[in-house]
Amino acid sequence: MKTLTEYLWFETQKKRELVRLTDTVAQLVKKSGVKEGFALVSAMHITAGVFVNDNEPGLFDDIWAWLEGLAPEKPEYRHHETGEDNADAHLKSLLIHHQVMVPITRGLLDLGTWQQVFYAEFDGQRRKRVIVKVMGE
Amino acid sequence: MKTLTEYLWFETQKKRELVRLTDTVAQLVKKSGVKEGFALVSAMHITAGVFVNDNEPGLFDDIWAWLEGLAPEKPEYRHHETGEDNADAHLKSLLIHHQVMVPITRGLLDLGTWQQVFYAEFDGQRRKRVIVKVMGE
Amino acid sequence: MKTLTEYLWFETQKKRELVRLTDTVAQLVKKSGVKEGFALVSAMHITAGVFVNDNEPGLFDDIWAWLEGLAPEKPEYRHHETGEDNADAHLKSLLIHHQVMVPITRGLLDLGTWQQVFYAEFDGQRRKRVIVKVMGE
Numbered sequence: 358m359k360t361l362t363e364y365l366w367f368e369t370q371k372k373r374e375l376v377r378l379t380d381t382v383a384q385l386v387k388k389s390g391v392k393e394g395f396a397l398v399s400a401m402h403i404t405a406g407v408f409v410n411d412n413e414p415g416l417f418d419d420i421w422a423w424l425e426g427l428a429p430e431k432p433e434y435r436h437h438e439t440g441e442d443n444a445d446a447h448l449k450s451l452l453i454h455h456q457v458m459v460p461i462t463r464g465l466l467d468l469g470t471w472q473q474v475f476y477a478e479f480d481g482q483r484r485k486r487v488i489v490k491v492m493g494e
Numbered sequence: 495m496k497t498l499t500e501y502l503w504f505e506t507q508k509k510r511e512l513v514r515l516t517d518t519v520a521q522l523v524k525k526s527g528v529k530e531g532f533a534l535v536s537a538m539h540i541t542a543g544v545f546v547n548d549n550e551p552g553l554f555d556d557i558w559a560w561l562e563g564l565a566p567e568k569p570e571y572r573h574h575e576t577g578e579d580n581a582d583a584h585l586k587s588l589l590i591h592h593q594v595m596v597p598i599t600r601g602l603l604d605l606g607t608w609q610q611v612f613y614a615e616f617d618g619q620r621r622k623r624v625i626v627k628v629m630g631e
Numbered sequence: 632m633k634t635l636t637e638y639l640w641f642e643t644q645k646k647r648e649l650v651r652l653t654d655t656v657a658q659l660v661k662k663s664g665v666k667e668g669f670a671l672v673s674a675m676h677i678t679a680g681v682f683v684n685d686n687e688p689g690l691f692d693d694i695w696a697w698l699e700g701l702a703p704e705k706p707e708y709r710h711h712e713t714g715e716d717n718a719d720a721h722l723k724s725l726l727i728h729h730q731v732m733v734p735i736t737r738g739l740l741d742l743g744t745w746q747q748v749f750y751a752e753f754d755g756q757r758r759k760r761v762i763v764k765v766m767g768e
Binding site: 495547552556557591594595597604605631 | 708
Binding site: 451 | 632667668669682683684685687688689690692693694697701726727728731732734736741742743745746767768
């Protein structure tokens, strides 16, 4: 059995941003030497997410508008009594989920044609990270 | 370590449909020979989901109504400027999530009494697939 | 390859409750002897969830209010025609998701500083359980 663990660091320029990770994850899988297995891609923060969907800018706008509608930024959260102002980012993280498991087959990410892995930053402009953990043989 | 990879193909008659996968996944786990491990069940499309819940038709209606309320079909999505008309299917996929990991114990799916694995088609009537990847020993 | 499977039992005093699982999962990982691998933490019921987020009581209130807003308790669900009254608990489970995969590195849970694993009970006051399945080497 082989494993590989790497951490991807992000410091997005905007507070909210999507970063496509597919190629980076594919490179780490290659580096791992794993031919059959799984690659976990998981945010290590509670105000960020990781998801799989389409690499289409119009859809990105739709996703942001949708997240804002279902988990809006607003002052009236109990979490803000601690001095924080990012409760919406926590809820957006729960909604989109913070991790995906990518199957690896014959040494490659076994994704559908249109599937891309994204990091979703909901409270950026500071250093944050994602763990990529590959396990298999 | 053993692995098994299979692809399940779907071409639903309706645009939106639920397909119960539990028995198929259980058969693939048996075929794999894995006694202790994990079975990833993951949609390979960005307009479909995989989830675990109850096999109860009334609840299916509730799930569909709920998904439609939170991620409605409507013309006004930026994604539709590309000529597509299925942005709601992308959002429904993000909401329900596109994958589950089923634990395998003593060669069987280690699910609770009422847990069933479902494929959720949000934009069907064409050939789409799900990967089942089993890993363990 | 090593695996360990344990079941955590819950009988919450309230109908809805959050239970922090991080330390218990960490102990099971230690017990497993796995140094590099994954720990799946997965609810075995369809009216409960497992998620990773912040251990902050104000945020707990925000999460409950948010879940209630997006998946409200109300009489008018088709599922209730079966005699059940907990359709909202099913939808809350789908929204928050029923499982997480925790990476294990050098024998420890490889979580970010603020990441905690929670069990979310949406229909409690009876015995329910979570599977923790550790796999690695």
